[in-house]
Amino acid sequence: MMACIIELLAGISGLLVMFDALAPWFLRRAFLAPRMVEKGTPARFNLPYQEISIDTEGGKRLFAWYISAPQITSAPLQAPAIVVIHGWGGNAEMMLPFAPVLHRAGYSLLFFDARNHGKSDADDFSSMPKFAEDLEHTIDWLEARPDVAPGQVAILGHSLGAAAVLLVASRRRVAVVVSIGAFAHPAVVMRRLMAAHHVPYSKSH
Template sequence: MTAFILTAGLLAAGVALTPALLHRVYRAPRIREQGTPAALALPYRSLRIPTVNGKTLFAWLVSPAEPAEPLPAVIVLHGWGGNAEQMLPFAAPLHREGYAVLLIDARNHGRSDTDGFSSLPRFAEDLEHGLDWLARQPGIDPRRLALLGHSVGAGAVLLLASRRRDLAAVISIAAFAHPEQLMRRQFRGNRIPWTLGWLVMRWVERTIQARFDDIAPCRSIRHVTCPVLLVHGETDSRVPPEDAECIYANRRDASTELLILPDTDHDSIDAIETHADALLAFLGKTCRGVLPVPPQGKDATRFSDRPLPRRV
């Protein structure tokens, strides 16, 4: 009887501790910025942008103080455990080409506020608050706004774009096709039985309050109406290029393009210096037109107010 009680107690403790353990395992590492855009001789100002739950996001706006005319702008979002500084290689060529660039830290990243857990939908929430803030700024053309994201940030730009109709373009770099596929690879690589993996997936879905099928980039791409450039490294050791091909195969129409970069791994952000021309050419095509002014005030809707895309 004593052994039975002890075993039952250990099982109960394990069940009680599992959520806390998983929160710790899946907590995003925080790396704070050490430098600034000044290191690249870029004009900038540091910002705090309000987001949900009364939290604020740290950001840099790279732009002339008083541009001669409203500028097209690109909002840049890092991946899991990243920050705005890691995405600075994108800012220099964009600035030279005449774009304003807003680099933001998602919650729990860089110098942004802490707020529970991180997830792809929360990345998209923060991205939308940055987008709406930027659209209201003087010197920014709200009809020529584009999104650029890396890794989880790439999934977030596709998810947000699937729910907006006021974007000029989206660049998604090194996105995974589906969260379940990503987790299956992680569990397989660590030789963890998929029975346990399935339970972890259900816990993650419950925690983030979203089904993987509803937020998967290979699903959200079907609902994006603006032009999309999917970029992926040919030698990506974390997310294979087949994921980009899967997303591309589910594209809505011919306005989505796929660019596979040779000799480029998952975190090879510096490769932008080699391939910047392709990204700038895409933005040049897509941000040249003028979209209707996006709704503001009572006519605007928030990311969290919109239903998830219908499953297809």
């Protein structure tokens, strides 16, 4: 009898070890953003653009469109620029309706896909800090361009991207911050997501 109990406990212990090892993988799969790949381009709005690739963390690459500011004169122009970032499960194409009005106002524009979104590289998981990392790399890319006015890079984000622009603005200088539909606090969002996926939540006191 004792041997059976020991064998049973050993089996349970093995299952717990296996669950502990697999739990992070299952959680990452549960919180994996849906990937929606672009079908259109800025040409839909009659805007000239370049399709580019930008380095980000972990040797990953970001898909992006760069739309140069309209040239008012024949001389080379240094224009202000705006990086535009989508929300969870979104992509650069979803943010393109902002492009015509911002372009007419004289801005160069950079629309990009965060990791695990659109046409950008896959990564182990997505999060608001990772969105912010990607955003910072796109800002660096813009600031290195000779046609972008020094100190004149603005950031615009929606939903999770809106939270990312606020995080980035808290740790580096940018010209303007536009946050559309950011959540009030990350903890609130995570609790809702965990509840939707039946992940237990325990509040420590």
